[in-house]
Amino acid sequence: MSLVIGLTGGIASGKSTISAMFTELGITVIDADIEARLAVEPGEKAYNDIVSHFGTEILEEDGTINRPKLGEIIFNNKEKRLLLNSIVHPAVRERMAQKRAKAEEANEKAVVMDIPLLFESNLTGLVEKIIVVYVDEHTQLERLMKRNGFSEEEAYSRIKSQMPLKDKVGMADAVIDNSGSIEQSRQQLLDILNKWEILRAK
């Protein structure tokens, strides 16, 4: 039996950074952002629904979705965001459940599901233990602006479109405070995995 760990946090709080550490440890990671990208490729049902609701203006010349353009729309309009979520999330949920079942068949000690909107989209039923990657809001804003080249306003609209990170901390089984160095975060992760007996005792 594999322990299914949900890894979540806020935008740019460090989920990918921590998920890379899991991969280095040989633990399988299933990434909801990747599944969400696959779910909206041309030919998929969610793709057709997006085009019929948002129009062909949100398409690139080659017919794929112009992600920055769609992001600009949905992070500034709650109604449109909920509409996109209602189109994409059922497909993501299904894909994640399939991937989880496959990983469990392999009988690994643990499987990680990296899901940014674990709480917002009520996906907690897919996992057994939850790790929240936390950063303070100032650091989050700075890292997001730097990584994506966003203005303060653009970054803030994305942060505000998610449940406050502080509220997620209260619902976690374990928290990694990623406001410090990457090495400090790695140590916190190892401590959690040792406590949960995922890693062999050294």
Ligand SMILES: CC(C)(COP(=O)(O)OP(=O)(O)OC[C@H]1O[C@@H](n2cnc3c(N)ncnc32)[C@H](O)[C@@H]1O)[C@@H](O)C(=O)NCCC(=O)NCCS
């Ligand atoms: C709006 C889109 C096209 C922007 O694409 P882009 O390539 O710029 O960003 P990417 O997909 O890499 O997401 C980056 C981060 O934004 C945040 N985010 C994405 N979608 C949402 C959303 N609907 N609500 C709140 N935060 C979101 C997450 O923290 C995510 O990790 C894309 O994010 C999307 O299709 N979102 C809807 C699907 C979704 O909710 N994905 C999140 C995981 S299920």
Ligand SMILES: Nc1ncnc2c1ncn2[C@@H]1O[C@H](COP(=O)(O)OP(=O)(O)OP(=O)(O)O)[C@@H](O)[C@H]1O
């Ligand atoms: N401890 C740290 N110190 C300095 N920079 C960091 C640290 N952790 C992550 N970063 C940087 O902050 C940015 C956000 O981290 P990361 O991409 O891991 O976040 P994420 O939660 O996966 O984001 P998203 O929700 O947008 O997918 C990246 O540019 C990353 O290199």
